[in-house]
Amino acid sequence: MEGRLDHGVYQWLAIILITLGLIAAQPHIDWLTSYPKNLIVPFADWLNAMMDWLVTHLGWLFMGVSWLLEWPIKGVRIILQALPWLVTGFLICLVAFIASGWKLMLFTLASCLYMVIIGYWSESMNTLSLVAISVPMAILFGFGLGVWAFNSRQAERVIMPMLDILQTVPAFAYLLLILMLFGFGTVVGLIASVLYSFPPMVRNTIVGLRRVPAEVIESGLMSGATARQLFWQVRVPSSKRQLLLGVNQATMASLSMVIIASIIGGTADIGWEVLSQIRKAQFGESLLAGLVIALMAMVIDRVTSGLASQSGEYENRKGSQKLRQHSLMIAVGGGLAFYALAKLVPVLEVWPREMEFSPARSMNESLTYLIVNFRKEIEMIKTVAFFFVMLPTKIGLQGSISPFTWGFELQTWHSLAYATSMTVIGAICAYRFNPYIAIFVLLFAIFFYFGLTKMPWPSLVLIYSFAAWRVGGLRLGIGTFFGLGFIVVTGIWPEAMLSVYLCSIAVIISFILGAGLGIWAAGSDTVSAILRPINDTLQTMPLFVILIPFVMIFKIGEFTALLAIIAYAIVPAIRYTEHGLRNLSEGVIEAAEMMGCTKRQMLWSVKIPLALPVMMLGLNQTIMYGIAMLVIAALVGTNGLEQVVYIGLSDGNFGVGLIAGMALAIIAMIADRMTQAWSRNRQSDLDISVT
């Protein structure tokens, strides 16, 4: 074991030397810095040509589908718009009550009233109508595929990677594809939303059907079930809870995609409202509209998850069963009564414009006041973050230190001192802890000095592929090499590094802050109780909305994007850390206590090492959340791949956008597989398993 470790350390040292050598050679060899233009493989052009062919030859087919799909959307939309808000609100509240009880019903009622009074009811109903059509489609499609994958290993082998791709390629990249095939209109939102929301249903269907205990299946067989009976009367009902969890996730995904898809416009829904208000820099209005989305998301989430958890706990409650039996009657009766009432009292049918109440103006004013009065402070936060963290990571200390930024010129002796001190720190780490920590320190020192975007691409490809090989085995190493190779030969490596740079800073900050908060929450029930609803809210919030407060204060730019990513990606870091620390085996903790561990020793020498695999999964999710938010953050002006994707969408350049989107997906998948493998290695070292 020792010997093999040392072997790895030497390999790493060799790679560091190669990297330094390449950096030294950089001024003399051009292609080390930027991949030669004439060698770029024009995938984007090919894709565009393919697309043109498809549109000219099969366009009629897609247009036909589009025409067919328009009808149900129009139908639901007309119904939801025609019904008085009182009736729709009543029905939604009734569903909330059945799903979860009084509390949720009151929350739902408040949310509905907010939408009505603030004047966004009709936009909300447009959004809801798209969700209402897309969710059943996604569920049926997802369940069907799930059943197929459950029954056939081969089908599963095809379906699973497809789901990975659909969930990691940014939506902006395939929105254009849909737009070109199916034409402008609400259908684009519908199809995008179905494509994005059926994968969780597939996954939950497979898991649910598989997890039915063997004895339940056997007892079904022994009861004399035919294959069909066994499936529909034993397997499906036994996995109902997991299936409904899939419905919950699919619904949430559908809503968030409907919102994102409104970026192409023409939908007159609430997402479009938020976007256009942001574009007009009317932050009060955009925040109010954003809140509508957040409320919708929360209500839909609580209702569907309420239904899911209810289905797991079978109880013989006479009362609620009675209610459920009569719910249809109550719905019809109450609906008609309220309809009549709304016809008598016009305010209850359509809330008049002049009665709308919007605090947007005063919000805008107080925001202006805030920004004017605290301009210095805001500017300072921005400057410090920019000059001392973001710029060095991007172009390196050697590029960013100047009298204008740091107050002094970078001298040779500065660099020498930096190099020596980093080597010393590395040596101490190697001596005190673990040679791999030393390697990590050295690599970090090199990145930070030369800058991620200034590093020669061959050495970065080498470092990432080698790390992937060491952590996840040969296959992951080769996969990483070819994945990164794809990014290089398509000529978008510089943008890719800009994405990686922004995302890495955000992920590192999120993880450190989040793990800290998680440790705190694991030790204190009060903190935990405060953090939980905040996390819940952030997690259910459509990504768009998270941008709003940051844009309001810090305007457009990378720093705003950074903050928005952190705000979203911190959630899994907190969650997993707390979960990992709170769910350790009690025997070990008691044993450590009996050995006389102090609180600090307990945390650092016992709890954290044992919780590390779970925390790693938290890191994995932090990265995934970070990348998801990064894509949306393109709206506030970033420069990486996500921006290429976004520009591809707005310019109608399908090929460029899709290639950049695929590159982002590749980066996400590499990060995902590496952190997963890392967590697995730790789990097998500790002989535990984390679910």
Next chain:
Amino acid sequence: MTSEAAVSNAAASTKVKLSCRNVWKIYGENPAQFFDAGNGVVDTPQALADSIANNDHIVANADVSFDVHVGEIFVIMGLSGSGKSTIVRCISRLVEPTAGAILLDGEDVLKKSDAELIDIRRHKMGMVFQSFGLMPHLNVIENIAFPLKLQGIGEQDRYTQAERVIELVGLQGRESNFPNELSGGQQQRVGIARSLAVEPEVWLLDEPFSALDPLIRKRMQDEFLRIQSVLNKSIVFITHDFQEALRVADRMAIMRDGAIVQIGRPVDLILNPVDDYVREFTRDVPWESVLSAADVAEAVDGPVSGIGRIAADTPIDSLLSYLGDNADGVAVEAADGSIIGIARAANVVKALATGSGATPAVVRK
């Protein structure tokens, strides 16, 4: 042995209901390669099992043969991994045997089509599972009536039928509860009731009480014996608990490494274990409660008079005080009233001495 006929269970007839014939179950890449014919009959089963194991295949059942008579409780006992669960699943074809035959009323279950198999399960077999295997989404009565529902019987009829078995297992008043609202013992009562709802002829129980607390387990064993005394099913009962096997078995088989080591009445296994493996199980058995008067009776010639009489199946622990007071012993009579022999204190002491594992003390002259 003279005593065997005398103590045979009055309920169990000599008609064979279910019969396992040379059943093999092999797991691995290509299990069929080891068998030329499907009937599983081989000259040297042990040698074949060894060679299969050496060929990267797993032998779950090796040449298992036994008969279950009408009304008999046949217990299969073994440690975990001995293949006892596999064999009961081979009988019900939840697991498809690699070779051999399963005869139910003389017909090979393994040759039945899928539709016929479903029919057999619907009408002739009932099975009880270790962790109950209840449908979580159905309440007690729906669970019990589930097999009837699958047969397409109308709601009214199946609930009437279910009500009857609910009474049999003592679950009245619990009909509308869901499984997660019941204790383990109650859940297994539901499992038992469900398996009996279709009035099966063969009743398979796979470690039915192993998941229960010891006290509940004992009570459920009593319940089970009571139910059996009413219904008189042909039973295969799997357990890893020798004490449980003793309590319920008419006859039992001990399994190891997928093969049957010994078959017989519990008392035969105790008195004549074939090897150390079987002896290991029987060592801690309290002999005085297992042995009956017939087992210690000494045969006599001619008529017996002047001493008390006792039934052949009287356990000897209940005779100890009588024998202490009456040096002449007691006459043991069979069910038909004929005398099997006389049991004296000395016979009992000798029998107990055989069963005790203690080293004899050195007695000075």
